[in-house]
Every structure is written in C-alpha cells, then in structure tokens.
Amino acid sequence: MSLWKALGRETLNHIGKRPGSRAVTLVMVSLAFVIFNTFLLVSWNLERLLQRELQSVRIEAFLSPELTQAEGRSLSDLVSTMNGVRSVYYVSVYEAEALFRAEMPEQERLLDLLSGQFRLPASIQVSLEPGWDNESGVRSLAAAIQGLEGVTEAVFGEEYLPGLSKTVSAFRKLLVFLGTVLAVSIALVVAYTVRLSVLQRSLTVEIMSIVGAPDWFIIAPFLAEGTLTGLAGALGGLLISVVLSGMLQGAVGHSFLPPQLFWTVVLLGGATGAVGAILGIRPGKTSDGSNNQI
C-alpha cells in the first residue's frame, strides 16, 4: 500500500467520524457565508450599476456665444482628436433650440419670450472610449475640454456620479472589513472543531507518532477536515444565498454573483478552513512544558 493510498484511507476514515459536530460546524460556517454573500451581492450589483451609468456618461461642452458655427465645428474636430474621445457631435445654436422645443414642449413659450435676449448655447457632445468610462477618466477629460478656448463649461453628471462612486467604495470597504471579520470567525470555528478532533483522536495521533508516521501524514487528515469544512460551508452558504436571491428577485431586481466570484467565494472557504485547521493543530503546551498536540 503506497503512503498516498494509506493517507487517502486515513483521511476518509477520519472525515467519516463525528457527523453531529461536523454538521453543526457546517451550518455555522454556511450562515457566516450567507452574511458575506449578501454584502458581496449588494456591492457587486451597485458596482454594476455604477459601471452602467459610467458607460452611458457623455461630456457636454457648452461653447461661448461669440464663436461662429465654423469655429464651433473646428473646435469639435479638435476635441475629437483628444485621448479618450470616441466620437463628438456638434450641436449648433439652432439644433439646441430645436432639441429643447422637442424635449420640453411645456417650456417652449418661455423660450419664445426670451428669444430677443437669450439664446441656447451651441455645444459639443462627447462620448468616451472604453477604459475612460470611469469617474476619474471622465473628470480629467472634462477638465481638459473645459480648458480649451471657446468652451465655457463641460459637464458630465457630476451631481450624482461621485455619490454613487462613494457608495460603491463604502460598500467595498465594508465588504473587506466584514470579509476579514467573518474569515477570522470561520477560521476560529473550524480551529475549534479541528482541535476537538485532535483531542478526540489523541490516541490515534499518539500511536501514529509512536509507530513512526511522518508529521505530514498525521496532520493531513486534520488539514483535509478543515479545508473540506470551509469548502462545504462556502458552497452551503452560496446555495442558501441563491435561494434567498431568487425569493427576493421579484421585490428587488438584481443579478446573482458571476461564476468567477462564485468560485472565489468557494476558494475563500477552502483557504479559511485550511487556516482554521492549522490553528487547530498548533502544538499547545502542558503545565510541564511538553507538547500536548501533534
């Protein structure tokens, strides 16, 4: 029998023991992952919303009334050569007025009254290259356009984008904090379970050590226990999250986690479980100073 085959048998034999306490640990780890998944889901959906908003963002550069239509068009050509600009559309004074009348028919009379003293300004509508559709990209391009001679103002929806960005950023920070707290909690729960296992199997551990089993051979089943508990807990948490997400879909429209995030959560579970197992099998000291663990 090869050592690996023996190790496989040993691990299976080990994992088949104490189904009751293993189930309790699994439920606790799963519930911790449900909390984590909920925040991850909210954060990811907010992030998607922000991305969608950013992708639809246009910079609108209003031109000085002194500029002629030819000067406005040449300024528009200049903007189209700038980095990050995908396309530009020049909106003349006349077109701006026509658009206003079409989009706000109730305000048409006001425009007629003011037509002697006020005219809507010509503008350039700028759409962005992919990769520039983030808040800092939009902001820097808008500042560059605003710096051009003949441009009075460049706007891009700065009244709501920073707020949305901040919310997403706050959720990300909360997620990292919560993730850390939950990872530590899960690791401690797994560590406690593995330590119980070590104590319950102290005779096996002692005999294995006495008959010359290498350390890794003795430790591996406990590591496997912790890692599998973490993996199964993460999968259990995801399963519960899928069900909850489906139930809430009607009330709050959202998407579930994409496959790469799904598997990241599963891997996180495995890693947390492995860390917990390592904590659980760390040697402890007895009162006489000798090791009482593996």
Next chain:
Amino acid sequence: MLIEIEGASRSYGHWPALDQVTLQVAEGEFVVVSGPSGAGKTTLLRLIWMGDMPDRGFVQVAGFRSDMMKRRHFAMLRRKIGIVFQDFRLLPDRTIFDNVALPLVVSGSSSRAVRKRVFSLLALMGLSHRRNSYPHQLSGGEQQRVAIARAMAAHPLILLADEPTGNLDPEASTKVIQHLIDINRGGTAVVMATHDPRRIPPGSARFLFLDGGRLTNAESWQDLEETR
C-alpha cells in the same frame, strides 16, 4: 551502543523523575528496569523513544542524539523502535490486522509486504484467527500480544515494554514474557520496565533498579530484592 544515556535528568515541576541517569544498552541485550510506582521507569522509556527530552544530559538511540534532533528525525527514530504499553494502546476502531499493520502502512510498505508480515506476526502470536476482530473483542492477554505484534511489525532494533504484564493475569503474563524473550533471542534489544521482575527467568536479562529517579545495577531480581 544501541542506547546510550549520559547524565540524563528530567523534572516535572519540582519533582525529579530522573536524576543523573547513565545507562548503556548493547545490540541484542535484554534489560529489565524495576522499581516502585513513580520511580521514573516510564520517564526513562519515554526518554529512549524521545517522547520526552532530558533537561540535562543526553540520550542517544540508534545514532539519534536527543540534543541534535530535528523534527523529521523523530519519525525516523521511531521506526527503529517498537513500544508496548501496559494499557496496550490499540486503536479501538480498527481491526487487529489494521492495528498490527499500522507501522508498515505509515512507512509506505506495499500491500503485499504488509499482508505477509502481519499474517506472519499474528501466526507467531497465535492470533491468526482474530485478525478481523476488534480490540474490545479480545482478552487482555490477546490484546497485549497484538500490541507486541504491532511493535515488531517494522523489524525494530529495540523493543521497549512499559509494564507489559501490569494488566494481565499470571498465565497471560508468562506468555507475554516468553514472547519478549523469544523476540530478544531473535536479536532485538529489549528494555522492559516492570514493578515485578520476578517473572523474568534468571540469566535471561540484565536487571536495573530505579528509585527516586536514580538508577542502580543488579545481577538478578534477587539482588533487586536485597537492594530494596
């Protein structure tokens, strides 16, 4: 020398379990360490299999020296030592076959080699018919013979027996001691700790007396009686 202990002391708190013990055991020797309960016999054996380390002095066993041991050396040393305990320490959830096979399994022996060695040892101990039983289904004497078979599975250089007859009736004790003598005749050094050395036939072993952590030599168990 197979075992060399030089000025080894071990204390637990303020209690000196062993005090300046010096001992040499040659290959193929049979050494009986006697003494009352709490004399330090188990501690001495623990130092030999390096389940514990001396506070002072050193222990050298089969080329492994206590003050130069690295973590990986412990497994290597213990494959050269077989250990038998008073309470047998068989794994209750495994069959007799699996218990005896354990030292071979953890050293990566082939299934064929494991089967051959385990069947041979069980036959030697008169336990072939019990190979699929579990420890709790066996008598104390049978369990101790299983423990001896397990200790001998990996062809150790040294067999340590800590009060191997302590939990057995006289008949079973005699059988177990005879097995230890046979094993020693096969060339394996045996160090046996017992509070009752009278069961060992005169001339078959070197007798040592341990009390209050101090070791003294004796020619026979009768000498030990006088020492006491």
